[in-house]
Structures are given as C-alpha cells and as structure tokens.
Amino acid sequence: MSDGEMMHKDLLRISWRQLRERRLRSILTILAVAVGVTTIISASAQVEGARVSILENLGKLGPDSIIVTVRGRVPFTDIDVARIKSLYGVAKATPVLRMNVRIPGMDTPVALVGISSRDLPDFLGELRLYEGGLYPDLPTPQAVIGNKIAIDEAGQIRYREGQPIVVQMGQRQLLFTVTGVLNTYGAAGIFPPDTSIFIPVEYYNNLVRGVGYSVVLVKAEDMELVDQVSETIGEVFGGRATITTIKHITETVTRITDQINFLLTAIASTSFIAAGLGTLNIMMISVLERVREIGILKALGMRDRGVLLIYVFQGLLIGIFGSLVGFAMGSIVAYLIPGLISGMSQRAGMAGEFPRLAYSPIISPSYLAVASLISIMVTLLATAYPSWRASKLKPVEALRYG
Structure with missing residues (x-):
C-alpha cells in the first residue's frame, strides 16, 4: 500500500473513524475550541451592534450638525446665539x-x-x-x-x-x-x-431669568461647510465653547469600537490556549493508544507522510467542528447578552441612572472568519508534534508495543 493508493479521502476516513471511536473525548475537545469561537463572536457582536446603533442615532442629527457647548460657567446669551446665526455658512x-x-x-x-x-x-x-x-x-x-x-x-x-x-x-x-x-x-x-x-x-x-443657554445646535448650509463653520465658531468664542461635529463623533466612535473589538478578540483568543493544550493532550493519547495500528499501517506500506496526515486531518476536523459549534453557540449567546445586561442593571437599581443603549447584536462575517481561522490554526499547531511523532514510529518497534 503506497501513498498513491491511499488517497487523501481514505486518510480522512481513518481520521474520522478514530475520532468517532473516542466520541466523548472528541466532543469535549471540540467544545473547548467552540468556547473560544463563541467568546469572539458574542463579544464582537455586542460592540458592532452598539457601534451601528450609535452611528444611526448620530446620523439622525445629520452630518451638517455642529454641537456648541459651554466650556466653563459662563453660558451663551441671546447675543451669542445671534452672532452664531450671522456667521457665513450657518443655516440655523x-x-x-x-x-x-x-x-x-x-x-x-x-x-x-x-x-x-x-x-x-x-x-x-x-x-x-x-x-x-x-x-x-x-x-x-x-x-x-x-x-x-x-x-x-x-x-x-x-x-x-x-x-x-x-x-x-x-x-x-x-x-x-x-x-x-x-x-x-x-x-x-x-x-x-x-x-x-x-x-x-x-x-x-x-423660570430662570438671567440664566443663559448651555448648548447651541448649529446646522450648516452644506455638509462641505461644516469644518469651516466649526473653525469660525471656535475663533469667535475661543476657550468659551467646545465645538463638536457629528463627523468627528462618528470617526471617534468608529476608532474606539475598532480598538475595543481588537482588545476583546485578543482577550477571547487566550481561551484557545486551553483548547490547544487540550487538543495536544488528546492527540498524544491517541497516538499512544494506536501505536500497534500505526505499526501495521507502516508495515503494509504506508509512508511517514500518510501517518502524519491522519493526525493532521484529525486536528483539522476538530478545528472545523469547533468553529461550527462555536458559530451556533456564539449566535445564541450574542442575542441573550443584551437581555441579561438589562436584567442585571434593573436588579442592581441602575436602570434609571444611565440611558440604555438600545441595540441589536450584529454578527460580522469578518469576525466569523477570524474566529474560524484562529480555531483551525490552534488545533493544527496542537497536532503538529503528535503527528510528527506518530509518523516517525518504526514499524518493528510499533508492532512490539503493548
């Protein structure tokens, strides 16, 4: 029996059979991988959903909006508002x-x-x-x-x-x-x-005579004039006012949520360490349990590469099934989290203290791909040493084993 005769599909069939024979062990290993995928998907879905919700709400104010707030204790007066209205490019x-x-x-x-x-x-x-x-x-x-x-x-x-x-x-x-x-x-x-x-x-x-305005919402005549109007207002009021544009807020929100997503993905990826160690342990045990079987296959003509691929395919299958289970679990958990957060805030008495951000989790295809890639890479790396060790077994020594 040569590698030419033993096609990849046959090696894959052997890998699948070996996983099925140790079903409970395989399921636990797959679940360990799935936990990492679940964490990445559910966490990124919250951040992405919140980001989209915030940007949608900001978008309703319009990209031509400028928010002018008081900096310090001196409020804006009717004269200040009239000055803003008189500036070039200000519609309202x-x-x-x-x-x-x-x-x-x-x-x-x-x-x-x-x-x-x-x-x-x-x-x-x-x-x-x-x-x-x-x-x-x-x-x-x-x-x-x-x-x-x-x-x-x-x-x-x-x-x-x-x-x-x-x-x-x-x-x-x-x-x-x-x-x-x-x-x-x-x-x-x-x-x-x-x-x-x-x-x-x-x-x-x-009610409050003599108390000025804390905020002035300015609308530019055209979206292209927003930056110019903002600069002009800044020049007029100097350090008295903080000028914020919807465009600037949108860019800031996008940048912050991207950083949060990266951080959460990095933290969630640490759970793959445990999954990788578990896979390494399972594969080492599997090799030790099948030393005689490996010896028989090699005595019948299977080369080192064929034995190597059997265990590489096992790692690949664990990574793929772990990703699929993680996708399903992550999708469910992602939609449960907002309700859990709301319930916890109500029990803690914080429901009225802070405005609740109404959002729906959004599962991004890019993070599905990232989670899948990480899970498969981790399981393949974990199977590298056991696969190499199995491929280097000598047929005579393997047949004498046990």
Whole structure:
C-alpha cells in the first residue's frame, strides 16, 4: 500500500473513524475550541451592534450638525446665539436650556430642557411620539416627556397626555401639563430623550431669568461647510465653547469600537490556549493508544507522510467542528447578552441612572472568519508534534508495543 493508493479521502476516513471511536473525548475537545469561537463572536457582536446603533442615532442629527457647548460657567446669551446665526455658512442655530430636576416618586434626576417645539425634531434627530403632540411655543407650563418618565420599568404608565406632572426644581415645585409622550429613543440625541422633559424655551426663560443657554445646535448650509463653520465658531468664542461635529463623533466612535473589538478578540483568543493544550493532550493519547495500528499501517506500506496526515486531518476536523459549534453557540449567546445586561442593571437599581443603549447584536462575517481561522490554526499547531511523532514510529518497534 503506497501513498498513491491511499488517497487523501481514505486518510480522512481513518481520521474520522478514530475520532468517532473516542466520541466523548472528541466532543469535549471540540467544545473547548467552540468556547473560544463563541467568546469572539458574542463579544464582537455586542460592540458592532452598539457601534451601528450609535452611528444611526448620530446620523439622525445629520452630518451638517455642529454641537456648541459651554466650556466653563459662563453660558451663551441671546447675543451669542445671534452672532452664531450671522456667521457665513450657518443655516440655523437652536439655543437649548437645560437643568437637572427631580420628579416625586423617581429615584434618579431627569433633564428639564427648554427648546422651541419647531426645533425639537432637529434636536432629537427625528420626532417619534408615543402619544399626544408637541406644545405650542408660548410661555405656558406644558411639556413633552420622555418614555421612561411616562412608563416605569415594569411597564406601568405614570403619566399620559393631558395629565399633570410635578417637577422639583431646587426648593420650588412646578406643575406642567403633559401634551405628549415620546417613543423610546435609547441613548440618542444630545441629552437622553427617554429621561428628559421638554418645555417651551419662553416659559423656561421665565423660570430662570438671567440664566443663559448651555448648548447651541448649529446646522450648516452644506455638509462641505461644516469644518469651516466649526473653525469660525471656535475663533469667535475661543476657550468659551467646545465645538463638536457629528463627523468627528462618528470617526471617534468608529476608532474606539475598532480598538475595543481588537482588545476583546485578543482577550477571547487566550481561551484557545486551553483548547490547544487540550487538543495536544488528546492527540498524544491517541497516538499512544494506536501505536500497534500505526505499526501495521507502516508495515503494509504506508509512508511517514500518510501517518502524519491522519493526525493532521484529525486536528483539522476538530478545528472545523469547533468553529461550527462555536458559530451556533456564539449566535445564541450574542442575542441573550443584551437581555441579561438589562436584567442585571434593573436588579442592581441602575436602570434609571444611565440611558440604555438600545441595540441589536450584529454578527460580522469578518469576525466569523477570524474566529474560524484562529480555531483551525490552534488545533493544527496542537497536532503538529503528535503527528510528527506518530509518523516517525518504526514499524518493528510499533508492532512490539503493548
């Protein structure tokens, strides 16, 4: 029997038979490889899903948007807003007033935001109402409230359209009539809409006379003018203002998520060390158990290369099956993680403290390929020494073994 007669498919058949004969051992080794694949896929799916969600929310504000925030304690005035509006390339400048307030019965503070109702869609990126409508732009105590203010974590409705809502501003208690409830936004917009109360800017000015604006949302006339407008605003206000463009935020988010993905992949890859050591151990045991069988094959004419390929194919099969099982497990775990995080935050009492980033995990084909490549490489490397040792066995010595 020569290598020419013993085709690769026959060697693969022998490898498969040997794996099946030690089924439990093979399954455990495959699962060890699958754990690494699962970790990479599930972790990268969270980061990729969060990245896409953030970029989609930022995209709703528009690539022509510029966020100008106060740096320090001196707020923007109406004169400052007028100066921004007069700059070349500025299509619109929306001033925003904001303050943290409390609502009786809620543990965490919420944002009270003063903004014109006609500017609210630009501020949110898009207007999505759960019920009701917007308030008129008049100095009246009316409000549009975020979804998490109107509906608690258990799904119980606290406030509906037309109902009053009491807001604690320092020592003062203010009463507003709810004109509308927003749909769920998650961590979108400049301030988290789900935990914000929006009121007419005219009424806000009456409440806090002399207090200026903390944020100005600027729209450029053209996307190509964004950088020029940003530079001009920076020159006008100097160190008084922080200027952030949606383009810059998008680039920063992409860069950070790429780095996080790389780090998570590197950490998850360490789990393959255990899988590699396990595969090495299994293959060494397999060679020792089959010394006589190897001796018979070599006595019948099989060359060193044929014996080597039998165990290389075993490593390859373990890597492939480990990848397939890991794909399935990783896909399931990836979609379970957001629910687990949400449940843990609720039990820890943090559900209202931070805006929840609503996202769906996205399994990237590139990370599927990376996980598969790593798993197959690790198992092939782990089988290198046992395969070489098996191929170098002398037929006479092997037949005398045991």
